[in-house]
Amino acid sequence: MRRRDFLTRTAAGVSAYLLLENGRGDGYRFVRSALAAGEGDRRKATGEQNLAEFALSIKYEGLPAEVIAAAKRVLLDTLGCAFGSVGSEPANIAEATIRKTFGDGNTATVIGYPHSATVEGALFVNGVLVRSLDLNDTYIGTEALHPSEVLPTAIALCEENARNGRDLVEAIVAGYEASMRVNDAISFIERGFHPLCAASYGIPLIAGKIWGLPKQAIANAVGISGARGFTSFVVNSGAISMMKAMGLAATAADGVFATRLAAQGFTGPSGTLEWLASKIKPVKDGFAVDLELAQYRLPRVAFKRFPVQIELQAVVEAGASLSAKIKGRAQDIRTITVETYPGIIERVADPAKFKPQTKGTADHSLPVCLAMALLDGDVTVAQFEKDRWRAQDVMALVEKTSVKPAAALIAKLPKGRGANIEIVFVDGQSLRDTVEVPEGDSERPLSRSSLERKFMNFSVPVVGKAGAERVMSLVDGLEELKDVRELTLALKGAGKPNPI
Numbered sequence: 001m002r003r004r005d006f007l008t009r010t011a012a013g014v015s016a017y018l019l020l021e022n023g024r025g026d027g028y029r030f031v032r033s034a035l036a037a038g039e040g041d042r043r044k045a046t047g048e049q050n051l052a053e054f055a056l057s058i059k060y061e062g063l064p065a066e067v068i069a070a071a072k073r074v075l076l077d078t079l080g081c082a083f084g085s086v087g088s089e090p091a092n093i094a095e096a097t098i099r100k101t102f103g104d105g106n107t108a109t110v111i112g113y114p115h116s117a118t119v120e121g122a123l124f125v126n127g128v129l130v131r132s133l134d135l136n137d138t139y140i141g142t143e144a145l146h147p148s149e150v151l152p153t154a155i156a157l158c159e160e161n162a163r164n165g166r167d168l169v170e171a172i173v174a175g176y177e178a179s180m181r182v183n184d185a186i187s188f189i190e191r192g193f194h195p196l197c198a199a200s201y202g203i204p205l206i207a208g209k210i211w212g213l214p215k216q217a218i219a220n221a222v223g224i225s226g227a228r229g230f231t232s233f234v235v236n237s238g239a240i241s242m243m244k245a246m247g248l249a250a251t252a253a254d255g256v257f258a259t260r261l262a263a264q265g266f267t268g269p270s271g272t273l274e275w276l277a278s279k280i281k282p283v284k285d286g287f288a289v290d291l292e293l294a295q296y297r298l299p300r301v302a303f304k305r306f307p308v309q310i311e312l313q314a315v316v317e318a319g320a321s322l323s324a325k326i327k328g329r330a331q332d333i334r335t336i337t338v339e340t341y342p343g344i345i346e347r348v349a350d351p352a353k354f355k356p357q358t359k360g361t362a363d364h365s366l367p368v369c370l371a372m373a374l375l376d377g378d379v380t381v382a383q384f385e386k387d388r389w390r391a392q393d394v395m396a397l398v399e400k401t402s403v404k405p406a407a408a409l410i411a412k413l414p415k416g417r418g419a420n421i422e423i424v425f426v427d428g429q430s431l432r433d434t435v436e437v438p439e440g441d442s443e444r445p446l447s448r449s450s451l452e453r454k455f456m457n458f459s460v461p462v463v464g465k466a467g468a469e470r471v472m473s474l475v476d477g478l479e480e481l482k483d484v485r486e487l488t489l490a491l492k493g494a495g496k497p498n499p500i
Contacts, residue, residue: 046270047289048226052218054291055174055205060166060479062293063173068479070299071172074137076455076475077303078148079111079491081136082129084381084458086112086493090242094128094249102253108156109488112462116492119156120253126152127249133381134244134363135454138302138310140417141183145195147301149248150175150202153256157210158484165481167210173298174209175202180297185289186273191280193230196248200229201273203255204262213263223268224258225251238352240360303446305439305454306379309364311344313438314419319373322421322433330375332425336397338366339406339420349403362389370421371397409436417441462493 045053060068085091095113098121106115108122111129116122127149130136136148154171157163163171179202188197204225208218231247262268277287306316315338326333338349344366353365362368363384371394372379383389409418418436440446446454452472459468467490474487481487 046219046223047273048219048222048268048270049215050291051178051201051205051222051289052208052215054293055178055209055218056215057293058170058174058177058209060170063169064296066299067173067296068169070296070301071169071176072475072478073303073451074148074176074298074301075151075168075172075478076472077137077451078130078151079471079475080455080458081131081133081148082111082126082152083455083462084135085129085132086462088129088132090132090245091125091129093242094125094246098122098124107160109159109491111491112493114493119160120256123152123156123256124246124249124253126156127252128245131245131248133307134309134360135304135307135381138304139180139183139297139300140302140310140415141180141297142185142187143183143189143195144310145180145183145198146248147176147179147199147202149196150179150199150206150252152249153203153252154206154210155484155488157207157256159488161210163210163484165478165484165487168481168484169478171206171209173296175199175206176298176301177296178202178205181289181291182273184297185287186277186284189233190282191276192233194233194235194247196231196251197229199248200225200251200255203252204259207256207259211259211263213259217262217265218259219270220266220268221255221259221262223270223272224262224266225255225268226272227269228254228258236347236364238350238361239357240364241358242360244360300442302442303440303451305446305450306369306373307363307381307384308369308379309348311341311417312348312364312366312369313440314417314435315340315366315370315421316373316379317438318419318421318433318435319370320377320379321435322423322431323374323377325431326374326423329425330393330397332427333397333400333423334426335424336370336374336401337422337424338370338401338403339409339422340366340403341410341417342405344417345403345405354398354401356389359384359387359389365389366403367398367401368394370401371395374423409434412436463490 095110098117102118102121105118108117108119110117110122110125130149136146139145139147154168154175158168179199182198182201183195188195201222204221208221229251235243235247274287277284306313308316348364348366354367356362356365356368368389369379372383372388375393406420420434423431437444456468471490
């Protein structure tokens with residue numbers, strides 16, 4: 001090595017060390033990573049390095065007001081969804097199991113439960129809580145993604161490291177934006193994988209930002225996490241099991257572990273997304289992830305009014321609207337015809353969805369969810385928990401339901417998620433309703449009052465009315481919060497969780 005090169009590299013390493021000694025890291029030392037970064041900067045940046053730089057460039061002071069407001073909206077909605085699953089069988093199993101897997105630490109809150117856990121343990125259980133009801137937010141890019149499932153990681157790590165509310169907002173934006181932009185860039189479903197794979201690129205960015213890691217360490221973490229983060233789409237195919245609730249939670253725990261390794265100098269591969277685009281059919285030429293900072297996706301996230309798959313929101317809304325008109329006449333219905341999009345039909349109206357055997361399949365079943373909406377005027381969590389979807393009158397309507405593509409809707413809104421419902425009675429009379437854009441969609445946002453009602457319905461049974469209002473107030477004033485632990489303390493449950 002030439003003397004000039006040696007001095008240059010040594011100076012870069014010492015500068016990085018001194019900077020980190022005075023920075024806000026959590027005890028990790030990154031001399032090896034800093035030296036690797038100096039070497040990498042002389043070559044063309046990899047996709048992983050670009051993602052790391054993107055995350056590090058996100059600063060609270062530079063965020064538009066609408067993005068900050070959107071971050072607080074998704075946080076409130078996500079916490080509500082988590083409260084709603086406290087005491088559920090998947091959550092109780094997860095909560096009991098993490099102690100045996102991640103140890104008995106108590107650095108991070110398990111939402112709605114009395115005992116804290118390790119970071120990985122807490123974010124895993126909280127991830128299961130967020131996803132279990134199928135009521136959390138959705139981003140429609142190349143395919144549907146639930147970006148709110150990255151929030152448990154941001155919350156747990158900010159709590160462990162005593163970060164403030166603005167740090168939490170930065171972490172939320174970094175994790176959300178990276179996951180959604182990867183989702184925009186490539187279809188995982190076309191290649192046999194679940195869209196949640198996109199979050200394997202967002203999780204290390206959250207951890208890296210909160211821990212104050214340098215760019216190359218974060219890039220290595222992204223490479224490790226991205227290479228390991230492939231989850232088969234079988235999770236959402238056919239009969240749907242409890243694993244639906246833990247897919248991204250497991251990816252998140254793995255992504256945090258990947259970042260811990262990278263923080264100590266463990267290196268990861270580069271070009272992981274490019275490999276996916278070029279090696280697994282369909283091959284995508286000219287692959288690129290849009291990392292233009294100003295093009296924020298977060299305000300375009302959709303919220304769910306009903307606890308069913310995002311593509312069923314319009315179907316259920318139309319069914320609920322028609323419910324009052326068929327009171328007392330359900331037995332006289334001859335046929336129910338649903339018109340919607342081919343991709344939706346493939347996912348929620350396949351043969352298994354007409355005869356669901358599990359709750360997870362039922363809340364992804366077009367005919368079942370529509371039948372409950374028509375009969376009861378609504379679709380709620382209680383209906384699924386109490387096996388309403390198995391009832392004889394529900395299944396009688398399921399048997400009368402057929403589904404076909406909606407040519408008129410496709411022509412008008414080619415990328416929409418709307419639906420037409422037509423009910424024909426035995427006497428020849430008919431009823432029809434169309435919902436082109438469901439309530440909660442980014443084009444028809446859920447109102448503040450509806451969001452608050454959703455949150456309060458789920459949180460009050462766990463933390464009481466005063467406790468729920470306290471959480472809502474802390475989220476609304478998140479930018480003024482000096483320590484995220486003030487918020488996480490308010491998320492604890494007072495009593496014992498329900499037995500498994």
